[in-house]
Amino acid sequence: MELFPGMNGLLDYSTYIFDLDGCVYFGPEPAQGASGLISLLSGLGKRVLFLSNNSTHSPHEVVQKLQSMDIHVLASDIHLASTLLARYLHETxxxxxxxxxxxxxxxxxxxxxxxxxxxxxxxxxxxxxxxxxxxxxxxxxxxxxxxxxxxxxxxxxxxxxxxxxxxxxxxxxxxxxxxxxxxxxxxxxxxVGKPFPYAFTSLLNDLALDSRDCLMIGDSLNTDVQGAGNAGLDTCWLNPGGASETPSDQPNSPTFTFPGLAEVLATVQQEVR
The missing domain is CATH 3.40.50.1000 (HAD superfamily/HAD-like)
Structure with a gap:
C-alpha cells in the first residue's frame, strides 16, 4: 500500500464509494476480496455506495448481479450514469x-x-x-x-x-x-458521468455527505481518482498493473494505491485488529 504522510487510515471514513466495472467485478466474475471487504465495512457500520458510469443495467439488475457474488446491497445504494444524465437534462x-x-x-x-x-x-x-x-x-x-x-x-x-x-x-x-x-x-x-463534477456533487448533496468523510475506490485514474479528487474526496486507486507513479498529467494523486480489493481487505482487517 502507498499512503501519503499525514493522511487518514483506511477506516477513518464513514462512507465508501465503489466503482463497479474493473473494481468490484470484471464482467461476470467478482474481484477477489470484494464480498469480504464490503461485508466487513457494512458490519463496522460504514456506509457503502456505488457510483458507476454503467449505462447498460438498472440498479435492480446490478443488485441481482452483486447478490450472485455474495455482495448484498440495496438498489438505492447504486448510482448510475443513466440516471444522472436523465436528471441533469430535466433539471437544466x-x-x-x-x-x-x-x-x-x-x-x-x-x-x-x-x-x-x-x-x-x-x-x-x-x-x-x-x-x-x-x-x-x-x-x-x-x-x-x-x-x-x-x-x-x-x-x-x-x-x-x-x-x-x-x-x-x-x-x-x-x-x-x-x-x-x-x-x-x-x-x-x-x-455528466465521472469524472465530471455533477456525478459527485449530486451524490454528496442528495445524501447530505461531507466529502471529507468519503473515500472513492476505483480502478481509473481519469474518472475515479481525478473526478473524486476534484470534488474533495480522498481516493483509493486499484492499480493491478503496478505502475509506480501517477502519470504527470494527472493533477490529483490517489490517497491510497493497492493492486486490488483483496489487498484493501487485508489492510482493513489489520486496522480492525
Missing amino acids: HGSLRLAVAGEKFLHKEMARFDHTVVPLDDTSADCLVMGRYLSFTFDCLVECVRQLESGGHFYVTNLDTHHPGPEGARQPETGALAAAVSAVTGKTPFS
Missing part, C-alpha cells in the same frame, strides 16, 4: 424530446424523468442521447449522425472508451461509440 432544460441510442434502461430512465423518447430516426428530437449500446450498428451510426445534422444537441452518459472485462480484456464503452459519431459530425458530446 425541463422535459425534452430525446432520440436515444442505448439499452432499454437508458430509455426507461429518460422517460422516468418526464422526457419523451422518440425513435432514433425522428429528427424532431431536441437531443441525441447515447449510452453503451450492445446492438450498435452502422445503421444506428447513420441515424445518430442525422440527428446531429438536423440540429440536435449531443449528450452521452459517459466518455469512457472502454472498461475492464474478464481477465482485464477491454470492453468497448460509450465513449468509443460517441467518438465515431463525433468523427463524422465534428460535434463534441456533453457528459
